[in-house]
Amino acid sequence: MITLHKFILPILASLLLVNCEPTVQPINYGQDGCSYCRMTIVEDLYGAELLSVKGKVFKFDSIECLTAFVIKGEVKTEQTHSLYFTDFEDVGHLYPLNEMIFVQAKKLKSPMGLNLSAFRTQGTADNVAELYFGEIMTWEQVQNYVGQSWLK
Numbered sequence: 169m170i171t172l173h174k175f176i177l178p179i180l181a182s183l184l185l186v187n188c189e190p191t192v193q194p195i196n197y198g199q200d201g202c203s204y205c206r207m208t209i210v211e212d213l214y215g216a217e218l219l220s221v222k223g224k225v226f227k228f229d230s231i232e233c234l235t236a237f238v239i240k241g242e243v244k245t246e247q248t249h250s251l252y253f254t255d256f257e258d259v260g261h262l263y264p265l266n267e268m269i270f271v272q273a274k275k276l277k278s279p280m281g282l283n284l285s286a287f288r289t290q291g292t293a294d295n296v297a298e299l300y301f302g303e304i305m306t307w308e309q310v311q312n313y314v315g316q317s318w319l320k
Contacts, residue, residue, distance in 0.1 A: 189223075190219035190220065190221065190222075190223045190224075190225070190249045190250065191219070191223075192217055192219065192225075192252050192262050193217070193225045193227075194260070195209055195212075195215040195217070195227050195262075196209075197209055197210055197211075197212050197215070198210055200227050201227075202227065202228050202229040202230075202233050203218075203226035203227055203228060203233075203237060203242075204228055204233035204234070204236055204237045204242075205229065205233050205280065207229055207279075208229075209227060209228070209229040210229070210279075211229065211230075211278075211279050212254065212259040212260060213254060213256050213259055213285065214229060214230045214231065214254060214256075214278050214279055214285065215227065215228065215229065215253075215254045215262065216228040216230070216231055216233070216234040216251070216252060216253045216254065216262070216286075217234075217251070217252045217262055218234060218237065218238070218243060218248060218250075218251055218252075219248075219249040219250050219251075219252070220243050220247050220248060220249055221246075221247055221248070221249045222247070223249075224243075226242075226243065229279045229280070230278050230279045230280040230282075230284065231253060231270065231278065231282075231284040231285070231286060231310065232278065232280045232281075232282040232284055232314050232318060233280055234251065234253075235284075235310055235311055235314040236314055236318060236319060238251070238311070239311060239314065239315050239319060240319070250264055250265065251264070251265040252264055252265070253265065253268050253286040254286065255268070255286060255287055255288045256285045256286060256287055256292075256296070257287065257288075257289075257292060258288070263286075263288055265307060267288050268286045268287070268288060268307075269286070269287050269288070269289070269290055269293040269304060270284055270285070270286050270287075270293075270304070270305040270306070270307065270309070270310050271284070271285050271286075271287065271293050271296050271297045271300075271302045271303070271304060271305065272284050272302055272303050272305055272310075272313060273285070273296065273297060273300035273301060273302025273303070274300070274301060274302070275300040275301055275302075276296065276300040276302065282313070282314060282317055282318065283302075284305075284310060284313075284314075
């Protein structure tokens with residue numbers, strides 16, 4: 169009987185750890201509030217999320233709000249599990265940072281006015297940048313842009 173408990177407890181503990189993995193939650197547009205600016209998230213082309221290592225989900229109405237939240241250290245880097253963004257062409261779905269290409273285009277308005285959008289394909293990002301007189305940006309460039317333009 170004692171031997172059986174030695175096997176069951178580690179299995180149960182490992183199952184609990186697996187179930188604690190942070191997961192993306194759908195944004196309820198028109199209902200959820202932005203964790204940074206507190207406005208209601210309404211535009212489904214721009215939603216974003218930050219997941220903490222403890223599984224807390226922070227939702228944002230724009231790339232610039234999530235970026236400002238990160239820059240200000242609202243959740244410490246070591247407590248951040250992952251970042252997710254809406255692909256402008258695939259609304260309603262969030263994709264991890266490492267799959268995203270960002271475009272800043274003055275003629276493609278975003279909710280908070282820095283005119284940032286995200287795409288999963290380079291070709292689409294290039295076309296949008298050309299069509300809307302924009303610039304392709306990396307995540308580091310987005311952080312610099314938000315820091316210099318918004319958080320002076």
